[in-house]
Amino acid sequence: MKTLTRALLGASALCTVSLAAQAQSDDPVTLTIATVNNGDMVRMQGLTGAFTEAHPNITLQWVTLEENELRRRVTTDIATGSGQFDVLTIGNYEVPIWGKQDWLAPLDELPEGYDTDDLLPSIRQALTVDDTLYALPFYGESAMVMYRTDLVEEAGVTIPDQPTWSDIMTAAEAMTNEAEQTYGICLRGKPGWGENMAFLTAMANSYGARWFDMDWRPQFDSPEWQSATNDYLTMLNEYGPPGAAANGFNENLSLFQQGRCGIWIDATVAASFVTDPDESTVAENVGFAQFPNKEGVDNHGNWLWSWNLAIPASSDSVDAAKEFVAWATSKEYTEIVAEEQGWRAAPPGTRTSLYENQEYIDAAPFAEMTLTSMEAADTQNSSVQEVPYTGGQFVAIPEFQGIGTAVGQAISAALAGQSTAEQALSQAQSITEREMQRAGYMD
Known part of the structure; x- marks a missing residue:
């Protein structure tokens, strides 16, 4: 038939x-x-x-x-x-x-x-x-939170429909059980402008950060980028799976389907796969929430x-x-x-x-949250601060592909323990300044 x-x-x-x-x-x-x-x-x-x-x-x-x-x-x-x-x-x-x-x-x-x-x-x-x-x-x-409803209940925590990063970190800590190889949170760590930097750029947006000021000066030395990057590294180092620096979308999808992740924050398209009973061991226990924001910042990533x-x-x-x-x-x-x-x-x-x-x-319990997330994304104003560029989890200029990948490698090295957050952001600032000057955006 x-x-x-x-x-x-x-x-x-x-x-x-x-x-x-x-x-x-x-x-x-x-x-x-x-x-x-x-x-x-x-x-x-x-x-x-x-x-x-x-x-x-x-x-x-x-x-x-x-x-x-x-x-x-x-x-x-x-x-x-x-x-x-x-x-x-x-x-x-x-x-x-x-x-x-x-x-x-x-x-x-x-x-x-x-x-x-x-x-x-x-x-x-x-x-x-x-x-x-x-x-x-x-x-x-867009991007949203996918989480194990059974683990949330067992841990006695709550993930609201519009969580803050504090909500996420509290829940991730409570759901981590290394003895059972269940990790509180899975996030992209694999370097690449469309891999770890897609996620981290959206996260930085939600902290009030921006890639560039109105004079195209990189902003990795800002308090917002420092706060977002430190929290990102803390979540993966303390509540994430081993080898997170090698995990991209597909690797985290597999971990979540196997019941190894309490929370996964990533592309909304993943929802149909984590709720597929033929592919996911946790299909009946998946909840959804909007991409988190930092307390006091009205921004859900704009992915x-x-x-x-x-x-x-x-x-x-x-x-x-x-x-x-x-x-x-x-x-x-x-x-x-x-x-x-x-x-x-x-x-x-x-x-x-x-x-x-x-x-x-x-048929799709994630449909409403997917549409809500997509309609909330404003790629013309990715940050609460004024920006000279468009794009949500990326910057829509030709040079971004190379710059974003180089910055992603610096962040991934910090995640792998090869440098500190401060060193990675300093390297990101230097790389981006050099390339933007070379491209003629900066004097």
Whole structure:
């Protein structure tokens, strides 16, 4: 029955997503797709039969990479115009920068029925340059608290819907039981601008910190950055798992699913995986709360991210690639996921219609908190202080990829015990000042 339904849904997607497909060339095309090894992307690869059945002349070739390696490979490919890939999985950090450089094919003639007006406004805006879309969102996310309700009850602590960092640290301490290899909190420690610095930048935002003042002077010597970094290191060193400096999104997801973490603060997209009874040993005991803030600071991190499918301008198969990215990000694809794996597994955070779908709301206990978190994210004003940049858990300038990774390495070294917080922040200040001067932002 599922195979028949998939075929029918695939045919429906074909009809609504593209009339042009009826007249498509019979010439064989191979699309090489670079993607990240996150669960939703892996799931998509397993469901592309509906697309290839409807497009028998198109073969999909996947290159699935760890997040940092994906960024390195696709950045090299796009900057050199080598044309190694036909479809790229990139974030809302890269899209506006690369779109302005004409490195991406514009997606201004999407197949009939795609319904761009259904895309969440904040996500659509982040992927648009001069009123033209340069990528289509596969899933969107903010960040939130995921926690073990059973351990919270046993420890006699409370995690409110809008916790402070004091609430989180108190609960993490109470839930830590090293004898049973249960750790109070899991956070990203792996170095990278999209790994530990995505988390720590959002945390710093919530402490009132900012990356730069209005003259583009780095602010790592500020009390806010010092407080956020010290608390981050304290939580992981005292209540976190061993080897936290090597843990990114996927490593922490596995730890939480295995029942090793009392609290995990990370991307909202993880919610469908920690509540999946086929993958998570704690699926029935997961609660959700908004990203914490520091007492007296009205800021919940302003994390807003989307993984998107884009087409490099160097591709020789732009039309075929456009057919695929439109299919993979369509409402019809979401219905295929729901039919095959349930509404809880639907790609979140991209379409308004998903959060108006009662079947999804009933199946996904995290839906309300995900939408609340995404709607609360203000990427135009990431800090309570005035800033010269946009971006929530990143700074939307081309130089940030290199600077953020270098700073992330300094912070990760402190987490590994190779330096102190003060030394790491001093190094971060020096690195960032040097690179911003070199790039012409500072005198």
